[in-house]
Amino acid sequence: MLLDQQWFSEIDQPTGTAFSLRIKEKLHEEHSEFQKITVYETTDFGRMMALDDVIMVTDRDNFIYHEMLVHPALFIHPNPREIAIIGGGDCGSLHEVLKHHSVTQVTQIEIDERVTRVSEQYFPALCESNTDPRANFLFTDGIRWMQEAAAHSLDVILIDSTDPVGMAEGLFNTAFYRECRRVLRPDGILAQQTESPLLHTAILQKAHHSLRTAGFAQVRTLHFPQCVYQSGWWSATLASAESLASMRYQDCVEKKFTTHYYHADLHAASFVLPQFIQTALNT
Amino acid sequence: MLLDQQWFSEIDQPTGTAFSLRIKEKLHEEHSEFQKITVYETTDFGRMMALDDVIMVTDRDNFIYHEMLVHPALFIHPNPREIAIIGGGDCGSLHEVLKHHSVTQVTQIEIDERVTRVSEQYFPALCESNTDPRANFLFTDGIRWMQEAAAHSLDVILIDSTDPVGMAEGLFNTAFYRECRRVLRPDGILAQQTESPLLHTAILQKAHHSLRTAGFAQVRTLHFPQCVYQSGWWSATLASAESLASMRYQDCVEKKFTTHYYHADLHAASFVLPQFIQTALNT
Numbered sequence: 027m028l029l030d031q032q033w034f035s036e037i038d039q040p041t042g043t044a045f046s047l048r049i050k051e052k053l054h055e056e057h058s059e060f061q062k063i064t065v066y067e068t069t070d071f072g073r074m075m076a077l078d079d080v081i082m083v084t085d086r087d088n089f090i091y092h093e094m095l096v097h098p099a100l101f102i103h104p105n106p107r108e109i110a111i112i113g114g115g116d117c118g119s120l121h122e123v124l125k126h127h128s129v130t131q132v133t134q135i136e137i138d139e140r141v142t143r144v145s146e147q148y149f150p151a152l153c154e155s156n157t158d159p160r161a162n163f164l165f166t167d168g169i170r171w172m173q174e175a176a177a178h179s180l181d182v183i184l185i186d187s188t189d190p191v192g193m194a195e196g197l198f199n200t201a202f203y204r205e206c207r208r209v210l211r212p213d214g215i216l217a218q219q220t221e222s223p224l225l226h227t228a229i230l231q232k233a234h235h236s237l238r239t240a241g242f243a244q245v246r247t248l249h250f251p252q253c254v255y256q257s258g259w260w261s262a263t264l265a266s267a268e269s270l271a272s273m274r275y276q277d278c279v280e281k282k283f284t285t286h287y288y289h290a291d292l293h294a295a296s297f298v299l300p301q302f303i304q305t306a307l308n309t
Numbered sequence: 310m311l312l313d314q315q316w317f318s319e320i321d322q323p324t325g326t327a328f329s330l331r332i333k334e335k336l337h338e339e340h341s342e343f344q345k346i347t348v349y350e351t352t353d354f355g356r357m358m359a360l361d362d363v364i365m366v367t368d369r370d371n372f373i374y375h376e377m378l379v380h381p382a383l384f385i386h387p388n389p390r391e392i393a394i395i396g397g398g399d400c401g402s403l404h405e406v407l408k409h410h411s412v413t414q415v416t417q418i419e420i421d422e423r424v425t426r427v428s429e430q431y432f433p434a435l436c437e438s439n440t441d442p443r444a445n446f447l448f449t450d451g452i453r454w455m456q457e458a459a460a461h462s463l464d465v466i467l468i469d470s471t472d473p474v475g476m477a478e479g480l481f482n483t484a485f486y487r488e489c490r491r492v493l494r495p496d497g498i499l500a501q502q503t504e505s506p507l508l509h510t511a512i513l514q515k516a517h518h519s520l521r522t523a524g525f526a527q528v529r530t531l532h533f534p535q536c537v538y539q540s541g542w543w544s545a546t547l548a549s550a551e552s553l554a555s556m557r558y559q560d561c562v563e564k565k566f567t568t569h570y571y572h573a574d575l576h577a578a579s580f581v582l583p584q585f586i587q588t589a590l591n592t
Contacts (some may be wrong), residue, residue: 300569
C-alpha cells in the first residue's frame, strides 16, 4: 500500500488526507522568491503544477474550478466590464473571463511572476488569451494593490488564491474584504475560492461572517467537484451589496463560447448547498 | 512526498490516482470467502472499512453516498413499500431506507455475510436499524436472487455494489437489468451507484445504454461529492418505465427524519449534470 517514487503525493496533515497522481516525469522545479514551483507530466491527468507541493492545476480537471470561479459571477453581474483577478497566476481564470465579450479590461494581480511564466511554458492552453489586449498583468501584492485601487472602479473581483495559510491568509479577512467592497461599484460582485465544504467548513463560516461584516449584504456559496483538491470537493463564495439570486439566464443559454462543466441550469444547481452546509452557514 | 506506514492508500492503477487516509491503527483484518476485509481507525475520518484495499465506508463521510443512493429514488416513487438492496453489506443504505415509514419490507441480498458482521461490530451507527422487523437479510448471490424473484414484486431496487470489476461486474449489464425490470412493479424504480463522472464516464454511458436496452424508458443520473471514492466525485443512476422527473416534494420538506446532505431542493439540483456529462450521455 505504499506509494513509490512514481507517484506525486499531496499530503494534507491538518486533515489526515492525501491525494496522489502517478507521474511520468518531473518537467520543472524551481524555488521562486515566494515558493517552490514544480511541474510534472502525469500518466492520466496531463501536466500538473504544484506550489510548495500542493496541487494547483492539471490539464485534465482544471476546467471545473476555473469555470465555476468565473462564470457564475460574470453571468450574475448585469454587464461585467472591468475585472480584477487576485492571484490566478496559472491564467486559467483569466482565460475564462476573457470569453465574455462585455469585458473591456482584466487586471491580474499575481504576487509571483514565476507562476505565470511557468504556466506560459507548460500550460499553453490556459495562457492562450494572455496576449488579449484587454489583459493587464501586474506582479505585485494583491492586498496592497486593492488598498490603492480607486473606489468604485471594478465590476467583479475574483480571488483565485492558494489556501488561506501563509501568503494567502490576508485575502480571507474583513480588512481585505472592506477594501474590495470600496473598490467595487455598487452592483459589483466578489467571488473567492473558499476551500472544501467537507474539510474546511470553518473557513466557509468565517468567510461568510467576514464578508457580511465588511458590508456585503448578500453572500452565497456554490460547490463543485474538484478531483485534485483536498477531499475532491470545492467551493466558491460570491458577495455583493445587491442580490445574487438572479442571473442573465438567456445570455448564458446563448453564450458563444464553450464550457465543459458550467451551463445555465447548472448555475442555480451549484448554489443549492447540502443540508449540513446550510446548517453551518445558517442559510 | 512518500507516505509511510501511518497512511492507508487506495491505489487505483487504471486511473493513475490514489487517495490516502492517515490511520491510528488497524482494528480488523480477515480474508472472507470472497475478499479481504479490513477496518482501520483513522485520525480524521473515524473508522474506515476497505474491501480488497478499496475504501467502502468511513464514519465521517458515508452519509453522502448512502443518502444520495436511497432518498432520491424513495422520494420519486409515489409509495415505496417493498424494497430490495443488492449488496449494501455495511447496512448504511438499509438504515436510510428504513427511515421511510411507507416501507413495509426491505430485503438485503449481500453475497458476503462477513461484510455485514464486521459492519455490525465496527459501524454500529450504520447497523442500528438491523433489528427493525421490516429488514430481511439474505447472504447469497444477488444476480441469481433476482432471476428467481417474483415478477412485479418490488417498488425499488437499490444496487449498492463495489466497482464493476470481478464480483460486481454482472450487476452492470443488460441481462441483470432485464431481470430487475421484470421484478419491479410498473412504476418501480432501480437506483444504482455508477462510479465517478470524471474517471468512469464510459461506465455511465454503458449503464445508460444497457438500462434502456433492458426496457427502462427513463434513465437519469445524479451526482454528489464522495471524498473517499476515486476522484472524490460519484454518481447514482435511476431507471424506471415511468417518469423520474417529479418527486414527492412536500413529503420531503416535511419528512420526520434527519439527513445531512440530501434535502428537497438538493434533490433536483443533484440531477443537473455538468456539460461534459450531458454531452456524453446525450441528455
